Amino acid sequence: MAPDxxxxxxxIEVMKxxxxxxxxxxxxxxxxxxRLVDQLRKHVRARFGRKAETMDPKQLMLAFAExxxxxxxxxxxxxxxxxxxxxxxxxxxxxxxxxxxxxxxELPRVEVVHDLPEAEKTCTCGxxxxxxxxxxxxxxxxVPSQLQVIRHIRPKYFCAGPHESESPRFLTRELxxxxxxxxxxxxxxxxxxxxxxxxxxxxxxxLEEIFARLNIDLPRSTLCDWVxxxxxxxxxxYNELKKRVLExxxxxxxxxxxxxxxxxxxxxxxxxxxxxTKSKAQRQTLGKGYVWVYAGDQGNPYTVFDxxxxxxxxxxxIFLGHLMPKDFPNVKxxxxxxxxxxxxxxxxxx
Numbered sequence: 001m002a003p004d005x006x007x008x009x010x011x012i013e014v015m016k017x018x019x020x021x022x023x024x025x026x027x028x029x030x031x032x033x034x035r036l037v038d039q040l041r042k043h044v045r046a047r048f049g050r051k052a053e054t055m056d057p058k059q060l061m062l063a064f065a066e067x068x069x070x071x072x073x074x075x076x077x078x079x080x081x082x083x084x085x086x087x088x089x090x091x092x093x094x095x096x097x098x099x100x101x102x103x104x105x106e107l108p109r110v111e112v113v114h115d116l117p118e119a120e121k122t123c124t125c126g127x128x129x130x131x132x133x134x135x136x137x138x139x140x141x142x143v144p145s146q147l148q149v150i151r152h153i154r155p156k157y158f159c160a161g162p163h164e165s166e167s168p169r170f171l172t173r174e175l176x177x178x179x180x181x182x183x184x185x186x187x188x189x190x191x192x193x194x195x196x197x198x199x200x201x202x203x204x205x206x207l208e209e210i211f212a213r214l215n216i217d218l219p220r221s222t223l224c225d226w227v228x229x230x231x232x233x234x235x236x237x238y239n240e241l242k243k244r245v246l247e248x249x250x251x252x253x254x255x256x257x258x259x260x261x262x263x264x265x266x267x268x269x270x271x272x273x274x275x276x277t278k279s280k281a282q283r284q285t286l287g288k289g290y291v292w293v294y295a296g297d298q299g300n301p302y303t304v305f306d307x308x309x310x311x312x313x314x315x316x317x318i319f320l321g322h323l324m325p326k327d328f329p330n331v332k333x334x335x336x337x338x339x340x341x342x343x344x345x346x347x348x349x350x
Contacts, residue, residue, distance in 0.1 A: 103138055110141075147214055150186055180229045190230055193223065241302050246323065248296035255290045255311060262287040292316065 009015060123129050157171040179187055196202045202210075204223045211218045245251060292306045292315055308315030317324050 103140060109138075147189075147211075147216060179233055180226065183226075183229070185226055190226060193226060194230055197227065238304070241304050242294075242319075244300045244302045245294050245296040245304050246320070248300045250297045251320075251323075252295040253292065253316060255292045255308075257288050257311075258291055260287045260289040260309075290315070292319070294319065 009018075121129050152175060154172045154175070159169040159171075161168055163169060179185075179190055185193070193207065196207055197204065204220045204227075207223060208218060208220050287309075290308050290311050292308060294304045294306065296302045306315060306319050
């Protein structure tokens, strides 16, 4: 609280003495404040500095306590009373959320009732026991996949005439459109085949063994033909995606090497082995191909893949077509050169 003006002394000597005391008090206050600030900086540098050493974080609070004692900081709020140990344990268990999760409600349920025999429903005292709500527990079961045969039955109709063509008429409804004309596999089986091969990474020979366990003979060559037929059906979708990507102002291109199997002729030394037939003169060798990815911009957020047997410029030149410069260098392994040459196209970045 500021003193009253009338209560101040009028004597010059007394006022000088009061001024000197006030100046000394302020100097002492500033010195104490600077000392506390330096100590705080020292603790912060030791705790969080580049060459920090192991230190108890509680020591850092000593500087704040001294500043609060000196009046430089407001007093700390009273600490809350610690929770009882039982409450801490209960809160920790509730937060963790461990334990068995509930099974999805959309799964079909098969109820199996485990009831007591009629003889045990009578108590030892002779009275019939009262039924209470049952105890229910759930287990997750797996039903192995199974194949089924779809029989397409088309009734036929006949009319003897007379007709203009002077021949009887036969009518029957056409079959629904199939992915593979007159094929054995339904769309559901083909979808399972593609998902197993490309998403679950199951080779065709393993799928052949899986079908064999179900007493179904599906040779690997047949499965391969089905995969090829499905790929042919996806060509219109692929062409549309490629068209959208080529409409982008910026196309991001990159290639990734993948191992491939190539059938090559054996060497002369291997061909001269005794007992080797002409069909065995060819062997499969592990080669390397390249998968190119073409990603469109924000206006055409689509991604298209293209395979080439080598890394020459023929693959991008064929895919990009008119977007490529005419003097595009057809060099093998020249990614940097290809990128520079692609950027030479005015108004287009590749």
